[in-house]
Amino acid sequence: MEQERSRVIQEFVPGKQVTLAHVIANPDEMLYTKLGIKEAGAIGILTLTPTETAIIAADIATKAASVELGFLDRFTGSLIVVGDVSAVEMAVEAVNNVLSQKLRFTPALVTKS
Numbered sequence: 001m002e003q004e005r006s007r008v009i010q011e012f013v014p015g016k017q018v019t020l021a022h023v024i025a026n027p028d029e030m031l032y033t034k035l036g037i038k039e040a041g042a043i044g045i046l047t048l049t050p051t052e053t054a055i056i057a058a059d060i061a062t063k064a065a066s067v068e069l070g071f072l073d074r075f076t077g078s079l080i081v082v083g084d085v086s087a088v089e090m091a092v093e094a095v096n097n098v099l100s101q102k103l104r105f106t107p108a109l110v111t112k113s
Contacts, residue, residue: 042082066083
């Protein structure tokens with residue numbers, strides 16, 4: 001007897017949202033090595049749609065706190081910022097707040113590990 005298989009189709013529906021906002025406090029140094037970024041006290045990770053918003057988010061983050069850009073990809077909407085824990089938290093919160101309040105994005109819950 002042949003088992004019935006289901007097929008899942010995923011569809012990308014563009015919207016204005018912060019899909020991930022996470023702070024990794026005091027990450028293992030191996031993570032920096034694997035990512036190819038400068039070591040700091042924390043890593044902030046954001047993913048955004050539309051993807052070009054990563055450019056705006058990078059500007060907001062670097063103006064809001066003393067963080068450096070670890071990675072920015074306008075094609076996937078990924079942004080990584082690095083700095084001390086409080087600065088990274090401040091930068092991630094600022095991106096979430098400015099995009100939400102001024103540009104009417106749906107914000108993400110800022111998480112931390």
